[in-house]
Amino acid sequence: MKKIEAIIKPFKLDEVREGLNEIGVTGLTVSEVKGYGRQKGHTETYRGAEYTVDFLPKIKLEIVVSDDQLERCIETIISKANTGKIGDGKIFVFDVQQTIRIRTGEENDDAI
Numbered sequence: 001m002k003k004i005e006a007i008i009k010p011f012k013l014d015e016v017r018e019g020l021n022e023i024g025v026t027g028l029t030v031s032e033v034k035g036y037g038r039q040k041g042h043t044e045t046y047r048g049a050e051y052t053v054d055f056l057p058k059i060k061l062e063i064v065v066s067d068d069q070l071e072r073c074i075e076t077i078i079s080k081a082n083t084g085k086i087g088d089g090k091i092f093v094f095d096v097q098q099t100i101r102i103r104t105g106e107e108n109d110d111a112i
Helices: 010-022 067-081
Strands: 002-008 029-035 042-046 049-053 056-065 089-095
Touching: 002 010, 002 067, 010 056, 010 067, 056 067, 067 089
Parallel strands: none
Antiparallel strands: 002 056, 002 089, 029 056, 042 049
């Protein structure tokens, strides 16, 4: 099993979620986060005053999938979240040692 953490632009969430549903991903966790990468934030003007926005709003998706779903899941996230502009995000993949569904006690692939 693998855990995918994807950081994407907020307006791409629905498109990514629908794409993941189409390939059979049954669950994910979504968090609103702030951060920056190579973008390093940007400057905005509000009521004539200029200020710097250091941390940009992003969405973090956390998904646990079986090993055979991993590549399709990554490809879907990339294709749906890509705008071709800086700040599209990143995908991180981790090994998952064990998964347990609290309600039933099912483990590993049965618990996904």
